[in-house]
Amino acid sequence: MDAFxxxxxxxxxxxxxFCPQCGKKIKExxxxxxxxxxxxxxxxxxxxxxxxxxxxxxxxxxxxxxxxKIGYVAMGITLAAILIGVWSVAAFLNxxxxxxxSVQGIGI
Numbered sequence: 001m002d003a004f005x006x007x008x009x010x011x012x013x014x015x016x017x018f019c020p021q022c023g024k025k026i027k028e029x030x031x032x033x034x035x036x037x038x039x040x041x042x043x044x045x046x047x048x049x050x051x052x053x054x055x056x057x058x059x060x061x062x063x064x065x066x067x068x069k070i071g072y073v074a075m076g077i078t079l080a081a082i083l084i085g086v087w088s089v090a091a092f093l094n095x096x097x098x099x100x101x102s103v104q105g106i107g108i
Contacts, residue, residue, distance in 0.1 A: 030062040045077040052078025
């Protein structure tokens with residue numbers, strides 16, 4: 001017990017988000033870290049790369065070890081998705097350029 005509720009004075013443990021006596025909010029609860037939430041975050045980080053940076057920020061700012069891990073993984077997946085997207089577009093444009101050059105070489 002390190003703190004006291006500013007509303008009712010009851011002793012609080014450091015890990016509570018709300019006072020157990022009066023219900024006053026002590027601190028913001030951290031984001032969910034369950035498996036399904038992680039899977040959704042990782043999927044969205046890959047499918048919609050910008051979302052990974054937002055999720056990463058949200059989880060990193062809460063500071064718990066598990067939250068930090070989820071945040072770093074979401075940002076890593078986002079970076080990988082962006083790199084794969086850039087590589088795919090570059091490969092497509094290269095293939096298109098080669099196809100156009102071969103068509104021009106035939107004289108059509």
